[in-house]
Amino acid sequence: MTAHTQVRNTEAGPITWLYGRLRRLPVAGLWLIVVVWSLPTVSLFINSWRSRDDQRGSGWWTVQPGELTLDNYRQIFETNVNTNLGKSLLNSIAISIPATIIPISIAAFAAYAFAWMNFKGRKALFIATVSLLALPLQVALIPLLQLYVGGAHVTISWIDKTITLFPDLNLVNTTTAVWLTHTGFALPFAIFLIHNYIAGLPGEIFESARVDGADHFTIFWRLVVPLSIPVLAAFAIFQFLWTWNDYLIANTMAGTNPNALPTTILIANLAGDFGTNEHLLPAAAFIQTTAPLAVFFSMQRYFVRGLIAGAVKG
């Protein structure tokens, strides 16, 4: 102990001391980055409590406790179709929940088949499916919208007849169209993520279950689903965040129906009409962000695990 202190004492000088402080500089840099990263959100939060004039006239850092007001939050729930957040929150829920649950189950079946069933062309089919991960969804938007607007028909000119391949179900401008689209687009990633996890489960338990006479359905239901709750949760969080935050698909499929707008479109529309409702933006954006943030912070561990499984193992 004393020897150690002595050694340090012989080395200690002002320069060494300074250099020791300098080595802390990176940590200070880290916290500086953290502050910079959180400032935009803080500014949004503060401005959401300030009146229209305050927001316009001065920056959020000049806030006084006396000028805080609930008016913005009250206004966005008032029954004006174009700015009513309540209705669009409902629409967001009506889109996000089916768009989360249905792809999980469908993808879990397929992931199990790809991982533990033997059939011809399994690997090729799997790679083909997963390679669609990188497919930009813009590529599918126009035909999908056409499908929702009028169904799919083939006209055979030499017999002069039109055959209906897919009926016109009048889906355009409904939340159903939005979550159906989300379901299709989510599947490659869901299959990929869940497959990675299920394929890593120990094969012996399946073998012994099969020896006991269990079929694939039982194995899937009784063994695989309970064992893969973590990855299912991870995907659920992903998909919820993605569908809740989506703007492009919702705007394409339901953008012109004021009764089917999810929150993101409502906010984007508010941001578009320069001036008139600008002061409501922070409050609306903050409420819109609350749901994903709550999900995110309460289930961060699953989310991170899913992210890592999706990227590192790939």
Next chain:
Amino acid sequence: MREFARQILAVLLTVTVAVGVSGALWVLANLLVNRMRDSSVRATYVSRALTGFVVASVLSGNRLTQYATAAAGASFVRSLVQWIWLPLIVAVAVGAFTFVAERLKRRERRIIAEVLLIGTVGGVLGALLVDTARPNIVAGEVALIATLSTLLFGTVGAIAHRGVRTLAVLRMALLGAVAGLVLGAWGVGDLGASSARSSIVLGAIIGCLVGTRWALVPAVSREHRVAREHRARTAVFLAPALGFIAIALVIPSLRTIYLSLLDRKGSTFVGIDNYASIFRDPKAWDMSRFGSLWTSRLTVAAGVCFLVFVLLAVRSRRRSGHFVEYGSASAPLLVLAVMFAGFAVFSTLRGTLVNNLWWVFVVTALSTGLGLLIAVLADGVRFERTAKAIIFMPLAVSMVGASVIFRLVYISRDASKPQSGTLNALWVGLGSLSTGDGFARLVVGVLVLVPTALALLAVTRSLVRRQWTKIALPAAVAGGGIWFSLRYWQLIGTGLGGQRVGKSGEIIADPINFLQEPPFNNFWLMLVLVWIQTGFAMVIFSAAIRAVPRELTEAAAIDGADTQQIFWRVTMPQIGPTIGVVATTIMVLVMKVFDIVKVMTNGNFGTEVLSNNMYREAFYNLDIGLGAALAVLIFVSVLPIMYINIRRMNRTT
């Protein structure tokens, strides 16, 4: 309030029905497959009843379309009932008759019974269908389609069974005949649309064919049954996913490629005109300002960085045999040179395609680099989880929300008023500090000078100790500090920050209109995505750093490597592949960036990107051909990354 509760209920009901029905269907399918093995005969009844149901609903199929289209007036349930009663009756009848026929021991009798009974069902079905007013059935066309598909399926059967077993070929041919008749009757003209006689005859023919097909099934062996169960099970597990993917992704993508070759209404074939017009459009690719590249300050900076890089690289080559390595002093300079050069080139070119490339370049580089930096800095620091959670949080914020958030950062107001945007307040504030005088000016100046001096000290120390690898960071800090101080104290130029000197020598605030001043408004938009994506990169890199085997770093430490050497020579090579994964993931995301541009500038002020352009053309200007062509361009631009991903997956699975 009651209205609200009603809406919530409606939402919940829809969700439950959608989830419940699809789940129940899947479980039922599985139970059926279970039956196939355990009690094969009963499974046969059920599967045949199902076939009957499907055929009947297809035959009355166009009516489903009718009801759904007319749904505005009629209730959904009523039209469902109207449609479903017939298929249900057929299903029950088919099941029951199969049950009767299978009781017969003698094979010939069974064949006759099945043909007759199922034929009868078909005839009755045809008769019951005679209630719609549809175009007349064209018997010739139906027959033609049926013959063609008989031949087709027969050939397939012959090929599949190598032509050995005539029975198998016959079965396939029958299947083909049924499929052809059903399709023909459904598509060409609704069965039951013309005279009762032709409907009944056609229905009976279909029924007889189906019956023959079923009667020809040989006695099932156990292996056959197991194989059949396995096939059916695989189909049940895979079909929903593959079906969805085909309908929502594969077929639409192919159709988009087809549409991109048509004109704006999607009716006339125009070849590659759409693509040609994209590339000819100066809004997509404008090189007219390229000449100013050589006078740009960014080019000069890139050149200087490159020169220093060359000097250091030669030195590094002499010492270690490589021009550039992880952590060699030459590496950061090369990175800087490439960054400056990229910015120089992209800021002189203009246009949609250029902007997209610029986005990919900046967001990928910054997010990956910052993510790695933060992951390294935060590793093992106190409150590591808090710091990471804050960096990570923007990932949960929607891009629309992020755009709203960054409006508050980027707002610019008239120079005469106080700035309410964060960045402009800082910028103008710095300007008034730099040009003004007083205590605050002194404090800020000294605050910058202190770290600059410290960094200089570190540089000197490293120089004295000849620790070349440790120079880079302090040198950068010192250089930045010196430059800042020179400008701030007005030793070079008229001071730093958002101010300029007016006509009569007075100092005027000079805010930057971040979103409307090209070309760098693009960069400010990109920062929003960097804000979001850095957290993603950081999380992945943190995990990758944790996953580096402890033995490796410990062995390096025992061999006398210091922290930096361990990081650059052991950790970095280990996480190299992860950097690739993160970069490609971000690239794919950036290529299709839409929300931020749409909400913040809507592509005005020279910030257009492919995705927003495609949206505008396809859904505002209603130019389907051009929109599809732009979508295909986005697709083509991610193809290389798709290829890389496939190759990587091929290696790992």
